[in-house]
Amino acid sequence: MTPVVFTRDGLIRGARDVLPLLLGVTPFGLVTGIASQGADLSLGEAVFMSVFVYAGASQLVALAIWAHPPPLLAVTLAAFVVNLRLALMGPVLSPWFDRFRGWRVWFSMFVMTDQNWAMSVREMNRGGRDAAYLLGSGLPMWLVWTITTAVGHYAGSALRPPPGHPVFFAALAVFVSMLAGMWRGRRDVLPWLVAAAVSVTVARLLPGTFWYIIAGSLAGSVVGGWRDRERA
Amino acid sequence: MSIDWPNTVAIILMGIATYACRGGGYWLFRQIRPSPLIRAMLAYVPGTLFVSFVVPSLIQGGWQALAGGAATLSVMLATRNLLAAMTAGVAAAWLVWGLR
Numbered sequence: 001m002t003p004v005v006f007t008r009d010g011l012i013r014g015a016r017d018v019l020p021l022l023l024g025v026t027p028f029g030l031v032t033g034i035a036s037q038g039a040d041l042s043l044g045e046a047v048f049m050s051v052f053v054y055a056g057a058s059q060l061v062a063l064a065i066w067a068h069p070p071p072l073l074a075v076t077l078a079a080f081v082v083n084l085r086l087a088l089m090g091p092v093l094s095p096w097f098d099r100f101r102g103w104r105v106w107f108s109m110f111v112m113t114d115q116n117w118a119m120s121v122r123e124m125n126r127g128g129r130d131a132a133y134l135l136g137s138g139l140p141m142w143l144v145w146t147i148t149t150a151v152g153h154y155a156g157s158a159l160r161p162p163p164g165h166p167v168f169f170a171a172l173a174v175f176v177s178m179l180a181g182m183w184r185g186r187r188d189v190l191p192w193l194v195a196a197a198v199s200v201t202v203a204r205l206l207p208g209t210f211w212y213i214i215a216g217s218l219a220g221s222v223v224g225g226w227r228d229r230e231r232a
Numbered sequence: 233m234s235i236d237w238p239n240t241v242a243i244i245l246m247g248i249a250t251y252a253c254r255g256g257g258y259w260l261f262r263q264i265r266p267s268p269l270i271r272a273m274l275a276y277v278p279g280t281l282f283v284s285f286v287v288p289s290l291i292q293g294g295w296q297a298l299a300g301g302a303a304t305l306s307v308m309l310a311t312r313n314l315l316a317a318m319t320a321g322v323a324a325a326w327l328v329w330g331l332r
Contacts, residue, residue, distance in 0.1 A: 172289055
Protein backbone atom coordinates (compact mmCIF):
# COMPACT_ATOMS: atom_id res chain seq x y z
CA MET A 1 0.00 0.00 0.00
CA THR A 2 1.28 3.47 -0.83
CA PRO A 3 2.10 5.60 2.23
CA VAL A 4 -0.33 8.21 3.51
CA VAL A 5 0.53 11.77 2.51
CA PHE A 6 -0.73 15.27 3.31
CA THR A 7 -0.51 17.40 0.18
CA ARG A 8 -1.86 20.49 -1.47
CA ASP A 9 -3.48 18.23 -4.08
CA GLY A 10 -5.48 16.43 -1.41
CA LEU A 11 -6.52 19.74 0.07
CA ILE A 12 -7.79 20.97 -3.30
CA ARG A 13 -9.55 17.71 -4.10
CA GLY A 14 -11.40 17.82 -0.76
CA ALA A 15 -12.41 21.44 -1.37
CA ARG A 16 -13.68 20.57 -4.86
CA ASP A 17 -15.69 17.54 -3.69
CA VAL A 18 -17.38 19.49 -0.88
CA LEU A 19 -18.79 22.19 -3.19
CA PRO A 20 -22.24 20.57 -3.73
CA LEU A 21 -22.62 20.12 0.03
CA LEU A 22 -22.17 23.83 0.66
CA LEU A 23 -25.70 24.37 -0.62
CA GLY A 24 -26.96 22.10 2.16
CA VAL A 25 -25.06 24.06 4.82
CA THR A 26 -26.54 27.39 3.72
CA PRO A 27 -30.11 27.17 5.16
CA PHE A 28 -28.69 25.67 8.37
CA GLY A 29 -26.30 28.62 8.76
CA LEU A 30 -29.02 31.15 8.00
CA VAL A 31 -31.27 29.60 10.67
CA THR A 32 -28.41 29.69 13.18
CA GLY A 33 -27.88 33.38 12.39
CA ILE A 34 -31.58 34.13 12.89
CA ALA A 35 -31.59 32.13 16.14
CA SER A 36 -28.49 34.06 17.35
CA GLN A 37 -30.28 37.31 16.72
CA GLY A 38 -33.38 35.95 18.47
CA ALA A 39 -31.23 35.09 21.50
CA ASP A 40 -29.99 38.74 21.49
CA LEU A 41 -26.41 37.93 20.53
CA SER A 42 -24.57 40.72 18.74
CA LEU A 43 -23.35 40.15 15.18
CA GLY A 44 -19.80 39.82 16.53
CA GLU A 45 -20.85 37.20 19.08
CA ALA A 46 -22.84 35.24 16.49
CA VAL A 47 -19.85 35.17 14.13
CA PHE A 48 -17.44 34.35 16.97
CA MET A 49 -19.63 31.39 17.95
CA SER A 50 -19.76 30.03 14.41
CA VAL A 51 -15.99 30.43 13.94
CA PHE A 52 -14.93 29.10 17.31
CA VAL A 53 -17.56 26.46 18.18
CA TYR A 54 -18.46 25.51 14.59
CA ALA A 55 -21.00 22.79 15.40
CA GLY A 56 -24.47 23.72 14.18
CA ALA A 57 -26.75 21.41 16.13
CA SER A 58 -25.10 22.29 19.46
CA GLN A 59 -25.22 25.99 18.62
CA LEU A 60 -28.98 25.79 18.00
CA VAL A 61 -29.62 23.86 21.23
CA ALA A 62 -27.53 26.37 23.20
CA LEU A 63 -29.26 29.35 21.57
CA ALA A 64 -32.66 27.86 22.47
CA ILE A 65 -31.71 27.96 26.17
CA TRP A 66 -29.71 31.22 26.00
CA ALA A 67 -30.53 33.95 28.57
CA HIS A 68 -28.89 37.04 30.04
CA PRO A 69 -26.51 36.21 31.52
CA PRO A 70 -26.26 32.84 29.72
CA PRO A 71 -26.41 29.64 31.84
CA LEU A 72 -22.72 28.70 31.56
CA LEU A 73 -23.02 25.11 32.75
CA ALA A 74 -26.07 24.46 30.60
CA VAL A 75 -24.62 25.73 27.32
CA THR A 76 -21.27 24.03 27.95
CA LEU A 77 -22.96 20.70 28.70
CA ALA A 78 -25.23 21.14 25.68
CA ALA A 79 -22.20 21.62 23.44
CA PHE A 80 -20.44 18.62 24.97
CA VAL A 81 -23.36 16.20 24.81
CA VAL A 82 -24.59 17.20 21.35
CA ASN A 83 -21.05 16.82 19.99
CA LEU A 84 -20.12 13.58 21.74
CA ARG A 85 -20.67 11.71 18.49
CA LEU A 86 -17.66 13.57 17.02
CA ALA A 87 -15.45 11.84 19.60
CA LEU A 88 -16.23 8.50 17.97
CA MET A 89 -15.90 9.81 14.42
CA GLY A 90 -12.31 11.07 14.55
CA PRO A 91 -10.71 7.72 15.45
CA VAL A 92 -12.30 6.12 12.36
CA LEU A 93 -9.86 8.21 10.31
CA SER A 94 -6.81 7.13 12.32
CA PRO A 95 -5.36 5.15 9.35
CA TRP A 96 -4.87 8.59 7.78
CA PHE A 97 -3.77 10.60 10.79
CA ASP A 98 -1.72 8.16 12.88
CA ARG A 99 1.37 9.05 10.85
CA PHE A 100 1.13 12.76 11.52
CA ARG A 101 1.78 15.03 14.49
CA GLY A 102 0.95 18.63 15.23
CA TRP A 103 -1.32 20.99 13.34
CA ARG A 104 -2.11 18.57 10.50
CA VAL A 105 -3.96 16.34 12.96
CA TRP A 106 -5.38 18.92 15.35
CA PHE A 107 -6.53 21.46 12.79
CA SER A 108 -8.08 18.70 10.66
CA MET A 109 -10.04 17.49 13.71
CA PHE A 110 -11.24 21.04 14.36
CA VAL A 111 -12.95 21.31 10.95
CA MET A 112 -14.41 17.78 11.12
CA THR A 113 -18.20 17.76 10.77
CA ASP A 114 -20.73 15.00 9.98
CA GLN A 115 -20.61 15.83 6.27
CA ASN A 116 -16.90 16.07 5.51
CA TRP A 117 -16.16 13.18 7.87
CA ALA A 118 -18.54 10.96 5.85
CA MET A 119 -16.88 12.17 2.62
CA SER A 120 -13.43 11.40 4.03
CA VAL A 121 -14.39 7.92 5.22
CA ARG A 122 -15.70 7.17 1.73
CA GLU A 123 -12.51 8.54 0.18
CA MET A 124 -10.38 6.47 2.56
CA ASN A 125 -12.34 3.30 1.85
CA ARG A 126 -11.90 3.87 -1.88
CA GLY A 127 -8.15 3.80 -1.32
CA GLY A 128 -7.51 7.53 -0.95
CA ARG A 129 -4.15 8.07 0.77
CA ASP A 130 -4.13 11.86 1.15
CA ALA A 131 -5.10 12.92 4.68
CA ALA A 132 -5.37 16.59 3.65
CA TYR A 133 -8.74 15.68 2.12
CA LEU A 134 -10.48 16.19 5.51
CA LEU A 135 -9.05 19.67 5.99
CA GLY A 136 -9.66 20.57 2.34
CA SER A 137 -13.33 19.61 2.56
CA GLY A 138 -13.71 21.23 6.00
CA LEU A 139 -12.32 24.71 5.31
CA PRO A 140 -14.92 25.80 2.70
CA MET A 141 -17.74 24.55 4.98
CA TRP A 142 -16.30 26.51 7.90
CA LEU A 143 -16.18 29.65 5.74
CA VAL A 144 -19.70 29.24 4.35
CA TRP A 145 -21.02 28.41 7.82
CA THR A 146 -19.61 31.66 9.21
CA ILE A 147 -20.81 33.82 6.31
CA THR A 148 -24.34 32.39 6.34
CA THR A 149 -24.55 32.86 10.13
CA ALA A 150 -23.68 36.53 9.64
CA VAL A 151 -26.24 36.89 6.83
CA GLY A 152 -28.94 35.21 8.95
CA HIS A 153 -28.15 37.48 11.90
CA TYR A 154 -28.31 40.51 9.62
CA ALA A 155 -31.69 39.40 8.21
CA GLY A 156 -32.99 38.82 11.73
CA SER A 157 -31.85 42.29 12.82
CA ALA A 158 -33.46 43.90 9.78
CA LEU A 159 -36.83 42.16 10.21
CA ARG A 160 -36.87 41.92 14.04
CA PRO A 161 -39.43 39.12 14.30
CA PRO A 162 -41.11 39.13 17.77
CA PRO A 163 -40.49 36.18 20.14
CA GLY A 164 -42.79 33.28 19.25
CA HIS A 165 -42.85 34.27 15.59
CA PRO A 166 -43.12 31.20 13.30
CA VAL A 167 -39.78 32.02 11.64
CA PHE A 168 -38.08 30.76 14.81
CA PHE A 169 -39.73 27.42 14.21
CA ALA A 170 -37.06 26.91 11.53
CA ALA A 171 -34.53 26.01 14.25
CA LEU A 172 -36.80 23.27 15.58
CA ALA A 173 -37.58 22.15 12.01
CA VAL A 174 -33.84 21.49 11.50
CA PHE A 175 -33.91 18.98 14.36
CA VAL A 176 -37.15 17.35 13.25
CA SER A 177 -35.61 16.87 9.78
CA MET A 178 -32.39 15.49 11.23
CA LEU A 179 -34.38 13.01 13.31
CA ALA A 180 -35.80 11.54 10.10
CA GLY A 181 -32.22 10.90 8.96
CA MET A 182 -31.16 9.40 12.30
CA TRP A 183 -33.86 6.77 12.38
CA ARG A 184 -32.11 3.40 12.11
CA GLY A 185 -35.15 1.14 12.32
CA ARG A 186 -36.99 -0.80 14.97
CA ARG A 187 -34.16 -0.88 17.47
CA ASP A 188 -34.60 2.88 17.93
CA VAL A 189 -38.25 2.56 19.02
CA LEU A 190 -37.67 1.80 22.70
CA PRO A 191 -34.76 4.24 23.33
CA TRP A 192 -36.62 7.05 21.54
CA LEU A 193 -39.85 6.41 23.48
CA VAL A 194 -37.92 6.38 26.76
CA ALA A 195 -36.17 9.62 25.77
CA ALA A 196 -39.48 11.27 24.85
CA ALA A 197 -41.22 10.20 28.08
CA VAL A 198 -38.33 11.17 30.37
CA SER A 199 -37.67 14.51 28.66
CA VAL A 200 -41.35 15.54 28.76
CA THR A 201 -41.60 14.53 32.44
CA VAL A 202 -38.41 16.35 33.47
CA ALA A 203 -39.43 19.43 31.46
CA ARG A 204 -42.66 19.49 33.53
CA LEU A 205 -40.88 18.94 36.84
CA LEU A 206 -38.05 21.43 36.25
CA PRO A 207 -39.51 24.19 34.04
CA GLY A 208 -37.12 26.80 32.70
CA THR A 209 -34.06 24.53 32.90
CA PHE A 210 -32.30 22.44 30.29
CA TRP A 211 -32.00 19.21 32.29
CA TYR A 212 -34.77 17.53 30.33
CA ILE A 213 -32.44 17.29 27.28
CA ILE A 214 -29.69 15.59 29.27
CA ALA A 215 -32.06 13.36 31.28
CA GLY A 216 -34.01 12.17 28.23
CA SER A 217 -30.91 11.46 26.19
CA LEU A 218 -29.14 9.69 29.02
CA ALA A 219 -32.17 7.51 29.87
CA GLY A 220 -32.78 6.56 26.23
CA SER A 221 -29.11 5.79 25.50
CA VAL A 222 -28.61 3.70 28.63
CA VAL A 223 -31.77 1.67 27.92
CA GLY A 224 -30.76 1.11 24.28
CA GLY A 225 -27.12 0.31 25.04
CA TRP A 226 -28.02 -2.04 27.88
CA ARG A 227 -30.57 -3.91 25.78
CA ASP A 228 -28.12 -4.35 22.88
CA ARG A 229 -25.49 -5.66 25.27
CA GLU A 230 -27.96 -8.26 26.59
CA ARG A 231 -28.62 -9.37 23.02
CA ALA A 232 -25.00 -9.57 21.96
CA MET B 233 -18.16 48.11 20.50
CA SER B 234 -17.94 46.85 24.06
CA ILE B 235 -17.51 43.17 24.82
CA ASP B 236 -20.31 41.32 26.64
CA TRP B 237 -18.21 39.09 28.91
CA PRO B 238 -20.90 36.61 30.00
CA ASN B 239 -21.76 35.87 26.36
CA THR B 240 -18.10 35.72 25.33
CA VAL B 241 -17.18 33.37 28.19
CA ALA B 242 -20.18 31.13 27.37
CA ILE B 243 -19.08 30.89 23.72
CA ILE B 244 -15.48 30.12 24.72
CA LEU B 245 -16.65 27.36 27.08
CA MET B 246 -18.84 25.91 24.31
CA GLY B 247 -15.85 25.96 21.96
CA ILE B 248 -13.66 24.15 24.50
CA ALA B 249 -16.38 21.53 25.15
CA THR B 250 -16.80 20.98 21.40
CA TYR B 251 -13.08 20.61 20.77
CA ALA B 252 -12.87 18.22 23.72
CA CYS B 253 -15.14 16.00 21.60
CA ARG B 254 -13.42 16.54 18.24
CA GLY B 255 -9.76 16.54 19.23
CA GLY B 256 -10.06 14.97 22.69
CA GLY B 257 -12.09 12.06 21.35
CA TYR B 258 -9.48 11.33 18.69
CA TRP B 259 -6.73 11.45 21.28
CA LEU B 260 -8.57 9.40 23.93
CA PHE B 261 -9.97 6.64 21.74
CA ARG B 262 -6.56 5.95 20.26
CA GLN B 263 -5.24 5.25 23.76
CA ILE B 264 -8.16 3.15 25.01
CA ARG B 265 -10.84 1.12 23.28
CA PRO B 266 -14.28 1.91 24.71
CA SER B 267 -16.17 -1.17 25.96
CA PRO B 268 -19.00 -2.56 23.78
CA LEU B 269 -21.56 -1.28 26.32
CA ILE B 270 -20.19 2.29 26.14
CA ARG B 271 -20.03 2.08 22.35
CA ALA B 272 -23.63 0.83 22.16
CA MET B 273 -24.81 3.63 24.46
CA LEU B 274 -22.92 6.35 22.58
CA ALA B 275 -24.49 5.14 19.34
CA TYR B 276 -27.89 6.05 20.78
CA VAL B 277 -26.86 9.52 21.99
CA PRO B 278 -27.55 11.58 18.83
CA GLY B 279 -31.05 10.21 18.20
CA THR B 280 -32.27 10.24 21.81
CA LEU B 281 -30.76 13.68 22.35
CA PHE B 282 -32.68 15.19 19.45
CA VAL B 283 -35.88 13.42 20.55
CA SER B 284 -35.42 14.88 24.05
CA PHE B 285 -34.94 18.34 22.60
CA VAL B 286 -37.72 18.19 20.00
CA VAL B 287 -40.65 16.48 21.78
CA PRO B 288 -40.93 18.82 24.81
CA SER B 289 -40.41 21.86 22.53
CA LEU B 290 -43.17 20.71 20.17
CA ILE B 291 -45.56 20.17 23.08
CA GLN B 292 -44.66 23.51 24.64
CA GLY B 293 -45.05 25.30 21.32
CA GLY B 294 -48.71 24.28 21.04
CA TRP B 295 -50.62 23.81 17.79
CA GLN B 296 -48.26 26.07 15.86
CA ALA B 297 -45.27 23.88 16.66
CA LEU B 298 -47.16 20.60 16.32
CA ALA B 299 -48.42 21.55 12.84
CA GLY B 300 -44.93 22.69 11.86
CA GLY B 301 -43.38 19.49 13.21
CA ALA B 302 -45.84 17.27 11.35
CA ALA B 303 -45.30 19.16 8.08
CA THR B 304 -41.50 19.08 8.46
CA LEU B 305 -41.44 15.36 9.17
CA SER B 306 -43.83 14.46 6.31
CA VAL B 307 -41.92 16.46 3.71
CA MET B 308 -38.56 15.20 4.97
CA LEU B 309 -39.70 11.57 4.74
CA ALA B 310 -41.15 12.14 1.27
CA THR B 311 -38.34 14.20 -0.29
CA ARG B 312 -35.24 13.77 1.96
CA ASN B 313 -34.63 17.45 1.27
CA LEU B 314 -33.74 19.58 4.32
CA LEU B 315 -34.59 22.91 2.70
CA ALA B 316 -38.00 21.71 1.46
CA ALA B 317 -38.81 20.17 4.85
CA MET B 318 -37.85 23.33 6.75
CA THR B 319 -39.81 25.55 4.39
CA ALA B 320 -42.91 23.35 4.73
CA GLY B 321 -42.57 23.34 8.52
CA VAL B 322 -42.23 27.10 8.84
CA ALA B 323 -45.10 27.61 6.37
CA ALA B 324 -47.39 25.30 8.38
CA ALA B 325 -46.43 26.98 11.67
CA TRP B 326 -47.03 30.36 10.05
CA LEU B 327 -50.45 29.27 8.79
CA VAL B 328 -51.57 28.18 12.26
CA TRP B 329 -50.07 31.37 13.73
CA GLY B 330 -52.09 33.42 11.24
CA LEU B 331 -55.31 31.54 12.08
CA ARG B 332 -55.05 32.34 15.77
